[in-house]
Amino acid sequence: MDNRPIGVFDSGIGGxxxxxxxxxxxxxEDIIYFGDTARVPYGNRSKETIIRYAQEIxxxxxxxxxxxxxxxxxxxxxxxxxxYTKELPVPYTGVVIHGAQAACALSTSGRIGVIGxxxxxxSATYGRVIRSIRSDAQVFGKACPLFVPLAxxxxxxxxxxxxxxxxxxxxxxxxxxxxDTLILGCTHFPLFYDIINACFDYQVxxxxxxxxxxxxxxxxxxxxxxxxxxxxxPVHQFYVTDDPEGFCSNAAMFLGRRIDGNVEQVSVESL
Ligand code: DGL
Numbered sequence: 001m002d003n004r005p006i007g008v009f010d011s012g013i014g015g016x017x018x019x020x021x022x023x024x025x026x027x028x029e030d031i032i033y034f035g036d037t038a039r040v041p042y043g044n045r046s047k048e049t050i051i052r053y054a055q056e057i058x059x060x061x062x063x064x065x066x067x068x069x070x071x072x073x074x075x076x077x078x079x080x081x082x083x084y085t086k087e088l089p090v091p092y093t094g095v096v097i098h099g100a101q102a103a104c105a106l107s108t109s110g111r112i113g114v115i116g117x118x119x120x121x122x123s124a125t126y127g128r129v130i131r132s133i134r135s136d137a138q139v140f141g142k143a144c145p146l147f148v149p150l151a152x153x154x155x156x157x158x159x160x161x162x163x164x165x166x167x168x169x170x171x172x173x174x175x176x177x178x179x180d181t182l183i184l185g186c187t188h189f190p191l192f193y194d195i196i197n198a199c200f201d202y203q204v205x206x207x208x209x210x211x212x213x214x215x216x217x218x219x220x221x222x223x224x225x226x227x228x229x230x231x232x233x234p235v236h237q238f239y240v241t242d243d244p245e246g247f248c249s250n251a252a253m254f255l256g257r258r259i260d261g262n263v264e265q266v267s268v269e270s271l
Contacts, residue, residue: 001225001226001227001228001229002067002221002225002226002227002228003030003228003229003230004030004065004066004067005029005030005031005032005064005065005066005067005235005237006022006026006029006030006031006032006066006067006068006070006217006221007031007032007034007058007061007062007064007066007068007069007070007090008022008031008032008033008034008069008070008072009033009034009035009036009054009057009058009061009069009070009071009072009073009076010033010034010035010036010071010072010073010076010187011035011036011039011040011041011042011043011053011073011075011076012035012036012037012040012041012152013035013037013040013152013247013250013251013254014072014073014148014151014152014186014187014188014254015033015035015072015073015187015210015254016033016035016187016251016254016255017072017187017188017190017191017208017210017254017255018070018072018095018187018210018213018214019031019033019072019236019255020210020254020255020256021208021210021211021213021214022070022214022217023234023236024214025214025215025217025218026214026217026218026221026227027234028227028228028234029221029227029228029234030228030234030235030236030237031234031235031236031237032061032064032066032237032238032239033236033237033238033239034057034060034061034238034239034240034266035238035239035240035241035247036053036057036240036241036268037240037241037242037243037246037247038240038241038242038268039053039241039268041075041117041145041148042073042075042076042117042119043075043116043117043118043119043120043145043148043186044117044118044119044145045119047079047119047123050075050076050079050080050119051079051080051081051084053076054071054073054076054079054080055080055084056271057271058088058092059271060239060266060271062088062089062090066090067090067091067221067226068090068091068092068093068217068220068221068226069088069090069091069092069093070092070093070094070095070213070217071092071093071094071095072095072187072210072213073095073187074094074095074096074099074116074117074120074185074186074187074209075116075117075119075120075186076094077094077095077096077125078094078096078116078119078120078123078125078126078185079119079120079123079125080094091220091224091226093213093216093217093220094213095185095209095210095212095213096125096126096129096185096209097129098209098212098213098215098216099126099183099184099185099207099208099209099212099213100126100129100130100133100183101133101212102183102207102209102212103130103181103183103207104130104133104134104137106181106205106207107134107137107180107181107205108180109178109179109180110134110136110137110138111137111138111140111177111178111179111180111181112130112137112138112139112140112179112180112181112182112183113139113140113141113142113174113177113179113181113182113183113204114126114127114130114139114140114141114142114182114183114185115141115142115143115144115170115171115174115182115183115184115185115186115189115196116141116143116144116183116185116186116189117143117144117145117148117186118143118145120143120185120186121141121142121143121185122143124141126139126141126183126185127139127141140174140177140179142170142171142173142174143170144166144167144170144171144186144189146166146170147163147166147167147170147186147188147189147192148186148188150162150163150166150192151188151191151192151253151254152188152250154253156191156192156195156253158194158195158198160195163192163195164195164198167192167195167196167199168199171196171199171200172199174200175199175200179200179204180203180204180205181204181205181206181207182196182200182204182205182206182207183207183209184196184206184207184208184209185209187210187254188254190208190210190211191253191254193206193208235261236259236260236261236262237261237262237264238259238261238262238263238264239263239264239265239266240263240264240265240266241265241266241267241268241271242265243265244263244264244265247259247263248263
């Protein structure tokens, strides 16, 4: 058993969709969530910048004695080199591998779509990982960056005209590719689940990478005897690099409820 917290990080608030799943599937675990709200979005930044930011946050989490690190941010997960993550002193996982594995398992035709930020799609990491699992797969990527500000401004309800138009504009090319599975390769995209589903006439299997990652972590910690065993109620600690108030007021949209933990601001310069 290991009573230390799980470290989760994201470019900002979107990673709370992954934290929500972790909290649901492992309700006793302590979690430290780091949201780089002062530097979000990562999705249109260069590879070098994304790697530097992610490494700074990982060092912060290590200093806070976490037992495992999860890159909830698809952009960071797709960009961080394995040569770095495999040398970390605690187990590390990103969301990409788990979304890719689920897609490979569930796709019948092997024609798999991936939507994400510009940096995630540009990295082609999902495609590489998918083909390493399933060599017959064909992967079709599409960057959908506008979903990020739409979600953060609360414009994601199934009847929202702007969200629907945006989804139709982005996804129309993918509807001609005959995909049977689509990976929601961005923290914000599960909020558009119904809208995206409708764009494919409910005929395509949608994969939530965050949900798959939480499932993996639960299994991994159990198999390695690393689950928390203390009976104490779970402690959820949040660190953000910008105003905690803004983070708290938007958190419920991503977390499904109000933040019940402590939210502290960390200056980017101190990282
Ligand atoms: N968290 C990012 C991701 O999952 C989306 C927001 C951003 O661009 O930083 O890719």
